[in-house]
Amino acid sequence: MTALQLFNEPFMQRALIAALLTGLAAPAIGTFLVQRRLALMGDGIGHVAVTGVALGLATGASPLWTAVLVAVLGAVLIEVIRERGQTNGDVALALLFYGGLAGGIFISGLGGQSAAALNRYLFGSLTTISSADVLVTMVLAIAVVGLCVGLAPQLFAVAQDQEFARVAGLRVRVYNVLVAVLAAVSVTVAMRTVGLLLVSALMVVPVATAQQLTRSFRSTIGAAMVLGTLASVGGLVAATFASYEVTVAPGPTIVLLALACYAVAWPIGIWQRHRARLREPFAPGEAVVSHEACGEHPHAHGPGCGHLAVPHDDHVDYVHDGHRHAVHGAHYDEH
Amino acid sequence: MTESAAVEVRRASVALGGRPVLRGVDLAVVPGDFVALMGANGSGKSTLVRAMVGLRPLVGGEVRLFGTPLDEYDAWSRIGYVPQRATAGSGIPASVWEVVAAGRLTRRKLLRPLSKADRAVIDDALEVVGLADRRRDAVTNLSGGQQQRVLIARALAGEPELFFLDEPTAGVDLPNQQVLADTLGRLKERGATIVLVAHELGPLAPLVDRAVVLRDGRVAYDGPALRDHEVHQPWFAEPHTHHHHHDHVPHPSTPLGTEPHLPGDRP
Numbered sequence: 001m002t003a004l005q006l007f008n009e010p011f012m013q014r015a016l017i018a019a020l021l022t023g024l025a026a027p028a029i030g031t032f033l034v035q036r037r038l039a040l041m042g043d044g045i046g047h048v049a050v051t052g053v054a055l056g057l058a059t060g061a062s063p064l065w066t067a068v069l070v071a072v073l074g075a076v077l078i079e080v081i082r083e084r085g086q087t088n089g090d091v092a093l094a095l096l097f098y099g100g101l102a103g104g105i106f107i108s109g110l111g112g113q114s115a116a117a118l119n120r121y122l123f124g125s126l127t128t129i130s131s132a133d134v135l136v137t138m139v140l141a142i143a144v145v146g147l148c149v150g151l152a153p154q155l156f157a158v159a160q161d162q163e164f165a166r167v168a169g170l171r172v173r174v175y176n177v178l179v180a181v182l183a184a185v186s187v188t189v190a191m192r193t194v195g196l197l198l199v200s201a202l203m204v205v206p207v208a209t210a211q212q213l214t215r216s217f218r219s220t221i222g223a224a225m226v227l228g229t230l231a232s233v234g235g236l237v238a239a240t241f242a243s244y245e246v247t248v249a250p251g252p253t254i255v256l257l258a259l260a261c262y263a264v265a266w267p268i269g270i271w272q273r274h275r276a277r278l279r280e281p282f283a284p285g286e287a288v289v290s291h292e293a294c295g296e297h298p299h300a301h302g303p304g305c306g307h308l309a310v311p312h313d314d315h316v317d318y319v320h321d322g323h324r325h326a327v328h329g330a331h332y333d334e335h
Numbered sequence: 336m337t338e339s340a341a342v343e344v345r346r347a348s349v350a351l352g353g354r355p356v357l358r359g360v361d362l363a364v365v366p367g368d369f370v371a372l373m374g375a376n377g378s379g380k381s382t383l384v385r386a387m388v389g390l391r392p393l394v395g396g397e398v399r400l401f402g403t404p405l406d407e408y409d410a411w412s413r414i415g416y417v418p419q420r421a422t423a424g425s426g427i428p429a430s431v432w433e434v435v436a437a438g439r440l441t442r443r444k445l446l447r448p449l450s451k452a453d454r455a456v457i458d459d460a461l462e463v464v465g466l467a468d469r470r471r472d473a474v475t476n477l478s479g480g481q482q483q484r485v486l487i488a489r490a491l492a493g494e495p496e497l498f499f500l501d502e503p504t505a506g507v508d509l510p511n512q513q514v515l516a517d518t519l520g521r522l523k524e525r526g527a528t529i530v531l532v533a534h535e536l537g538p539l540a541p542l543v544d545r546a547v548v549l550r551d552g553r554v555a556y557d558g559p560a561l562r563d564h565e566v567h568q569p570w571f572a573e574p575h576t577h578h579h580h581h582d583h584v585p586h587p588s589t590p591l592g593t594e595p596h597l598p599g600d601r602p
């Protein structure tokens with residue numbers, strides 16, 4: 001089978017649609033989770049959703065729907081615990097996470113399910129997505145993206161400064177629960193492509209990558225969605241080609257690709273911030289107060305001399321070796 | 336109950352962690368008034384302001400905004416709040432413009448983009464605090480005083496008529512305090528009501544109509560504006576020194592007239 005033939009296969013097209021929508025939805029809601037410093041919430045919901053999938057598999061109901069149901073319940077419970085307890089909230093969350101994972105594996109054992117059936121949901125799987133699943137995934141993903149983008153100003157304000165949002169008349173609790181529910185829904189959207197155990201990575205890693213290079217919320221969420229889509233679709237395609245030789249689950253490939261993007265963005269971000277700091281114009285005044293000529297200075301500064309020129313009042317200071325040198329007649333001043 | 340008060344607090348008590356922090360505070364601010372809320376650290380100024388905007392539940396008494404009890408109040412576009420020492424940052428970079436634009440949410444409908452008028456008001460607010468040229472910068476890259484000015488602009492962006500400013504000038508340099516004073520002066524002329532918490536009034540001093548001093552969760556003084564140093568008279572700051580001066584100093588908890596006698600008051 002050639003690559004072209006493969007992409008003509010209906011299962012592959014379904015998988016691509018699912019990957020595309022997952023790549024958009026997961027970072028969209030992930031941005032709000034990271035903004036609230038709840039980066040690991042997706043992980044927790046993923047663990048709870050394992051119980052939902054196992055329930056579906058054991059009872060013969062659709063694992064997608066049971067997962068949505070249990071994940072939403074779990075997410076709301078996490079949100080309630082978070083709001084109530086400040087001191088031992090994270091311990092309660094941990095109990096919920098491990099309970100969800102252990103419960104799922106236990107139930108699937110009781111139901112006599114093979115480990116392989118559950119594995120498809122834990123690490124993602126290409127070939128088993130049905131048309132009905134794709135349709136549900138599409139509807140849910142579009143709802144998540146639509147709400148995240150449409151309500152972005154409100155969700156932004158609530159996550160940025162909860163108390164200010166309350167005084168602005170926003171119903172903070174409603175928005176908090178909405179974020180939890182949207183996170184739960186996008187976890188179940190993503191479980192067929194990335195898998196429940198790695199879904200949080202697709203919610204967090206593109207966001208972490210984007211914020212290396214951005215200075216505003218809007219550009220962060222936009223860039224995260226683009227990066228998420230690239231990683232998700234790219235990872236799926238890479239996993240498909242690799243599967244000629246060996247069986248590669250798409251989930252790990254997608255996450256590794258997302259991490260590779262981060263590894264590239266990280267040094268660029270450091271360099272960009274460094275450069276922005278250096279180029280920032282110096283505050284006016286100061287220099288006039290004291291006159292300090294620099295000593296021995298064989299190098300001649302000027303346009304294109306190779307040193308960073310930063311505007312300062314009506315002249316430029318040349319920055320090198322921790323000094324700011326300004327031309328003054330035949331010598332240089334320390335500014 | 337005076338219907339005309341912009342904000343009215345009656346016998347309000349607030350407990351934090353089981354400890355009483357505000358005890359039976361009475362305060363009514365009429366529209367157009369400029370009230371300075373003063374007192375030592377921990378005297379309950381921020382708690383009172385937070386109770387007035389509904390961020391701290393009362394264990395007793397009641398708060399009314401524009402005549403409506405707080406529980407039923409919903410005209411939040413009339414209220415502007417600048418919290419004390421809030422960090423403007425969060426887990427994601429946010430630009431100065433975005434934080435200030437959040438202040439406009441009180442006047443925006445759900446799922447509607449910003450109108451031209453909204454944008455103009457946001458730009459004005461940025462102009463007023465002198466940060467128009469830094470609108471694209473991440474808030475976390477600003478200094479503490481600049482971040483404080485962002486929060487002031489955020490409150491201005493909602494065009495409120497009743498302001499609660501909790502130490503808005505802490506960490507702000509003198510020229511920018513002067514700019515804020517000019518802005519508040521203009522708002523006052525237009526009829527805005529302002530409740531300001533401050534330790535040092537600085538350039539804001541001429542605007543103040545009335546001073547309220549809290550001491551240990553109670554109103555210790557309510558009357559004409561005080562000079563900064565007068566707030567820290569021993570009988571305001573320390574609860575147990577008053578008996579040394581029993582003969583010539585009014586007891587802090589006795590209601591004071593409109594012309595209070597203050598120790599150290601110079602002609």
Ligand SMILES: Nc1ncnc2c1ncn2[C@@H]1O[C@H](COP(=O)(O)OP(=O)(O)OP(=O)(O)O)[C@@H](O)[C@H]1O
Pocket residue numbers: 351352356374375376377378379380381382383419
């Ligand atoms: N979250 C809290 N939990 C428990 N006690 C609190 C809390 N916040 C404040 N307090 C207590 O309430 C009292 C009043 O605090 P508040 O912040 O109102 O003081 P303040 O007058 O604004 O002081 P400052 O001048 O330092 O801003 C203090 O004794 C403080 O210890």
Ligand SMILES: [Mg+2]
Pocket residue numbers: 380381382419501
């Ligand atoms: Mg305070």
Ligand SMILES: [Zn+2]
Pocket residue numbers: 291292293328331332333
């Ligand atoms: Zn010189």
Ligand SMILES: [Zn+2]
Pocket residue numbers: 299300301302305306307318
């Ligand atoms: Zn040079």
Ligand SMILES: [Zn+2]
Pocket residue numbers: 287312315316317326335
């Ligand atoms: Zn210079």
Ligand SMILES: [Zn+2]
Pocket residue numbers: 297299301318320323325332
């Ligand atoms: Zn030089």
